[in-house]
Amino acid sequence: MKTSSTLATNTAIFQRRIPAGDYWIHAIKRGQRLRIVDVEGNQAADTLFYNAADPFDRYSAVDTIREQRNVYLTTGSKLLSTSGRVLAEIVADTVGRHDTLGGACATESNTVRYDLEKRTMHACRDSYVLALQENEQWGIGKRDLAHNINFFMNVPVTPDGGLMFADGVSGPGQYVELEAAIDIIVLISNCPQLNNPCNAYNPTPLDVLIWDADVR
Amino acid sequence: MTDQRLSLHYETVLEGGKHWSLNIRAGTLLRLTDLDGGANVGMLFYNPLNTLERYNAPDTLKCQHTFKLTRGHCLYSDMGRIFCSVVEDTHGWHDTVCGNLTKRAVAQRWGEKSYQEYRNDWTQNGHDAFLVEGGKYGLGRRDLAANLNWFSKVAAADDGALHFDASFAKAGAQVGLRFEMDTLVLLHTCPHPLDTAKEYPRKPVKISLSEAAPVAADDFCKNSRPENGRGFANTELYRLCGCPDPARATHPGSAS
Numbered sequence: 001m002k003t004s005s006t007l008a009t010n011t012a013i014f015q016r017r018i019p020a021g022d023y024w025i026h027a028i029k030r031g032q033r034l035r036i037v038d039v040e041g042n043q044a045a046d047t048l049f050y051n052a053a054d055p056f057d058r059y060s061a062v063d064t065i066r067e068q069r070n071v072y073l074t075t076g077s078k079l080l081s082t083s084g085r086v087l088a089e090i091v092a093d094t095v096g097r098h099d100t101l102g103g104a105c106a107t108e109s110n111t112v113r114y115d116l117e118k119r120t121m122h123a124c125r126d127s128y129v130l131a132l133q134e135n136e137q138w139g140i141g142k143r144d145l146a147h148n149i150n151f152f153m154n155v156p157v158t159p160d161g162g163l164m165f166a167d168g169v170s171g172p173g174q175y176v177e178l179e180a181a182i183d184i185i186v187l188i189s190n191c192p193q194l195n196n197p198c199n200a201y202n203p204t205p206l207d208v209l210i211w212d213a214d215v216r
Numbered sequence: 217m218t219d220q221r222l223s224l225h226y227e228t229v230l231e232g233g234k235h236w237s238l239n240i241r242a243g244t245l246l247r248l249t250d251l252d253g254g255a256n257v258g259m260l261f262y263n264p265l266n267t268l269e270r271y272n273a274p275d276t277l278k279c280q281h282t283f284k285l286t287r288g289h290c291l292y293s294d295m296g297r298i299f300c301s302v303v304e305d306t307h308g309w310h311d312t313v314c315g316n317l318t319k320r321a322v323a324q325r326w327g328e329k330s331y332q333e334y335r336n337d338w339t340q341n342g343h344d345a346f347l348v349e350g351g352k353y354g355l356g357r358r359d360l361a362a363n364l365n366w367f368s369k370v371a372a373a374d375d376g377a378l379h380f381d382a383s384f385a386k387a388g389a390q391v392g393l394r395f396e397m398d399t400l401v402l403l404h405t406c407p408h409p410l411d412t413a414k415e416y417p418r419k420p421v422k423i424s425l426s427e428a429a430p431v432a433a434d435d436f437c438k439n440s441r442p443e444n445g446r447g448f449a450n451t452e453l454y455r456l457c458g459c460p461d462p463a464r465a466t467h468p469g470s471a472s
Contacts, residue, residue: 056356056357056358057357060315060360061274061313061362062273062313062314062315062316062362062363063315065313065314065378066313066314066315066378066409066410069377069378069410070372070375070376070377070378071313071372071376071378072375072376082357082360083357084318084320097376101274101277101278101283101313102274102277102278103272103273103274103275103278104274106275106294106296108294108295108296108297108450109272109275109278109279109292109294109296110296111296111446111450112275112279112292112296112443112446112447112450113278113279113443115446116446116449116450125294140358142268143268143358143359144358146360146361147272147273147274147361147362155278157283157372157376158283158372159371159372159373159374160371161282161283161284161309161371162281162282162283163277163278163281163282163283164281165278165281
């Protein structure tokens with residue numbers, strides 16, 4: 001369901017632009033809100049969440065979609081961990097539908113999807129691995145890279161069991177906003193994919209903003 | 217020197233609500249039979265030489281543009297390789313997005329039956345089953361991934377709502393998996409997490425292991441999509457040059 005936020009950007013305590021091909025890892029406190037903005041439209045924000053107090057307990061796509069009995073994420077979706085804990089809830093969504101079935105691109109899956117000789121093209125999984133190598137304080141690594149959310153991606157499932165990568169339903173300035181239910185770590189790869197028509201073969205920046213709980 | 221694998225033929229029945237694990241070599245055919253109809257088999261794959269390489273449901277679905285799994289599909293690792301191919305399927309629709317029952321879900325839906333009181337009829341759950349079997353190989357909650365749920369059809373409506381279709385179950389339904397690389401297999405026969413049966417379902421599954429026919433040039437799975445041809449090429453490269461046992465690379469069953 002499409003909903004918008006009442007939070008004004010000038011009250012945010014943090015604002016950052018993430019260029020395509022970069023990662024962003026950040027601790028979000030319980031009650032804080034995180035907004036991810038699709039600056040130019042139809043850019044994939046490949047996103048993972050971890051329980052900050054216990055980073056081995058991380059976002060679980062299968063537990064999330066099973067418990068809400070729906071494959072798409074939107075306003076009201078509670079993002080669950082492997083242990084069934086609510087990590088965050090989507091509290092505003094101007095797009096109306098986000099994917100959590102398609103996973104992140106990887107150099108290895110690119111060889112299968114596109115061409116064996118595309119193995120050296122930059123991919124989200126490489127950004128994720130580097131992020132965890134450069135942020136050892138959380139004690140997690142490749143082992144903890146599970147199936148992610150693709151905010152702003154439209155991956156429709158058909159009633160007869162097909163899966164399509166359809167044109168995006170997002171657009172310039174569209175956003176999704178989450179409220180942390182507990183202290184969490186968020187890890188975003190701004191997708192560098194150059195082979196996917198969904199972003200018109202043109203990866204673009206994302207903005208992230210954080211608000212404290214007490215501004216509301 | 218005789219090859220013992222050529223005589224591989226093993227058959228067993230796993231009762232419902234149980235778990236097991238085994239290493240399966242490339243070239244082996246694993247056949248599952250839903251004896252009574254309504255069984256569910258949860259399954260996960262790992263590379264025994266590097267358990268960071270795991271079954272990856274998102275890659276499996278997006279490489280083949282499918283939500284359901286059936287004959288012709290290949291089951292991919294996160295490294296662009298194929299653990300196994302679905303070479304036979306008389307069921308037609310298998311789930312890989314719903315995960316597992318948990319202890320809490322079993323208690324809420326059917327009431328928990330303790331081991332103390334019910335012995336072998338206790339109500340086990342898929343989540344704990346994977347933790348137990350994985351733990352035997354040094355795997356834990358960090359290694360859990362979206363698992364397969366063989367014999368369970370879950371469809372998504374246009375609005376994304378998930379529906380478990382109990383009417384799709386068929387007694388005698390079979391699925392055959394041909395392993396393309398050496399694989400650690402974790403499996404359980406606990407109910408599907410969206411099964412709404414009145415009683416905790418206990419459906420037996422026959423498991424058989426035998427030698428698979430070599431992969432022919434016109435193999436259905438290898439040729440079902442251009443992506444799978446590339447997945448086979450990646451897997452072959454790994455088998456030929458990434459394997460620690462040189463004898464294995466020249467094994468007849470590994471030729472493709």
